Amino acid sequence: MPKALLTSLAASILALFLPSALSADIDLPAPRTEGGTGVFDALKKRSSAAGGDFSPAEVSLEELSTLLWAASGLNRGESGWTVPMADGLAPYVDVYAIGNGGVYRYDWKGNKLVEISQENIKDKIAHQGFVRRAAWILAFASNPELLAKLRRPETGPEFAQVLTGAMTQDVYLAAAALNLGTRYIHSFYAEELQSGLKLPEGSVPIALMLVGK
Numbered sequence: 001m002p003k004a005l006l007t008s009l010a011a012s013i014l015a016l017f018l019p020s021a022l023s024a025d026i027d028l029p030a031p032r033t034e035g036g037t038g039v040f041d042a043l044k045k046r047s048s049a050a051g052g053d054f055s056p057a058e059v060s061l062e063e064l065s066t067l068l069w070a071a072s073g074l075n076r077g078e079s080g081w082t083v084p085m086a087d088g089l090a091p092y093v094d095v096y097a098i099g100n101g102g103v104y105r106y107d108w109k110g111n112k113l114v115e116i117s118q119e120n121i122k123d124k125i126a127h128q129g130f131v132r133r134a135a136w137i138l139a140f141a142s143n144p145e146l147l148a149k150l151r152r153p154e155t156g157p158e159f160a161q162v163l164t165g166a167m168t169q170d171v172y173l174a175a176a177a178l179n180l181g182t183r184y185i186h187s188f189y190a191e192e193l194q195s196g197l198k199l200p201e202g203s204v205p206i207a208l209m210l211v212g213k
Ligand SMILES: Cc1cc2nc3c(=O)[nH]c(=O)nc-3n(C[C@H](O)[C@H](O)[C@H](O)COP(=O)(O)O)c2cc1C
Pocket: 046, 047, 048, 049, 128, 183, 184, 185, 186, 187, 188
C-alpha cells in the first residue's frame, strides 16, 4: 500500500477514536420513569430544602439523570417532553449541571452531560453560602437560537420564564419522590454564571436549583 494512503488511513482511524477518548462528557444512566411516589404524594411533600439541610453526601448519577429528565426529558417518542413548549418547539431553555468536577449541559436527546469545563464554579455564582454545599446545582438559561423560531419571537423572554417555572416545578416533584432536597434560587451573579457556563451570545440565565441530600 502506498505510504500516503497508509498515513491517511491511520489518521482516519485515529480521528474515529480520539474525540471519545478525550471527551469528558458523561453518559447518564437511564432515568427512573416508572413507579415510585405518586404525584399527589409528591405534591404533598414538595418544599424547598433549607440551606442548612444540604450535606456533602453525593447524589447518584441515576438520581441526577431522573431530575434532568423530569426537567426537560423526552417522554413521548422523538418530540414530546415532560414540559409544555410554545409552538411545539424543542426545549428553548437549556439545563446545565454544575458539580464539583465541572460544568455540563444536559443533552436531552442523548441523555448525557456535555462537558463545558472542568472548573468548580459553585463558589462564584451566588452570595448565599449554602449554595456551594449542594451536590449539584442545576442552572436554567434561555436558548436564543430556539427562541428565535417562535411564531412571535418577541414573546421569547416571557416564554423562557414560563418554561423555567414548569421545569423547576418538575424538579421539585421528582426530588420529593426521590427523597432529595432541592431549592429554587433566583439570587445569583448573572455575569459569573454567564462566563462559568460559557453561555452563547443572547442566552440569559434564569434560575438555579440546588440539589442535595
Ligand atoms: C422565583 C423564586 C425565587 C427564589 N429565590 C430564592 C433565592 O434566591 N434564595 C433562596 O434561598 N430561596 C429562593 N427561593 C425559594 C423560596 O424562598 C421558597 O420557595 C419559599 O420560601 C417558600 O418555601 P417552599 O418552597 O418550601 O414552599 C425562590 C423561590 C422562587 C419561586
